[in-house]
Amino acid sequence: MAQEALGMIETKGFCTLVEAADAALKAANVTMTGYEAIGSGHVAAFFRGDVAALKAAIDAGAESARRVGDIVAVQVIPRPHEDIGALGKWIA
Numbered sequence: 848m849a850q851e852a853l854g855m856i857e858t859k860g861f862c863t864l865v866e867a868a869d870a871a872l873k874a875a876n877v878t879m880t881g882y883e884a885i886g887s888g889h890v891a892a893f894f895r896g897d898v899a900a901l902k903a904a905i906d907a908g909a910e911s912a913r914r915v916g917d918i919v920a921v922q923v924i925p926r927p928h929e930d931i932g933a934l935g936k937w938i939a
Contacts (some may be wrong), residue, residue, distance in 0.1 A: 851895045851897065851926075852895070852897060852898045852901045852923055852924060852925045852927070853894075853901075853927045853931065853938060854871075854877065854893070854894040854895070854896070854902075854904060854921075854922070854923045854924075855893055855894070855920070855921065855922045856871065856892050856894075856905060856908050856909060856918070856920075856921050857889060857890070857918070857920040858889070858891075858912055858916060858918055858919060859888050859916060859917040859919055860888055860890070860916045860917070861884075861890055862915060862916065863912045863916030863917065864891075864892055864912070866912050866914075866915045866916075867892065867908035867909060867911060867918075868882070868892045868908060870907045870908045870911035871905060871907055872904070874903050874904045874907035875900040875901070875903040875904040876900050877894045877904045878896060879892060879893070879894050880893045880894065880895055880938070883935065889919055892908075893938055898923065898925045901923050902923050905922075905923055909921045
């Protein structure tokens with residue numbers, strides 16, 4: 848994972864997350880590693896790929912999801928530390 852970036856999109860509602868993930872995967876060469884139900888209707892999707900591709904994918908996913916529902920947060924982390932993988936199976 849040290850060579851790849853980590854991207855995340857958190858939304859309120861599963862349908863909004865599906866819209867975000869679909870747009871993100873269509874926008875750039877990234878891989879969705881999974882999603883997590885956080886609670887109170889919030890869900891997050893996790894993506895891996897190079898920094899430029901993830902930035903394009905996350906931006907496209909967030910823009911598309913805003914048309915459907917609420918975006919809680921988006922983040923791209925270039926070269927995340929290898930210990931970040933301990934936070935969850937979808938991040939590793």
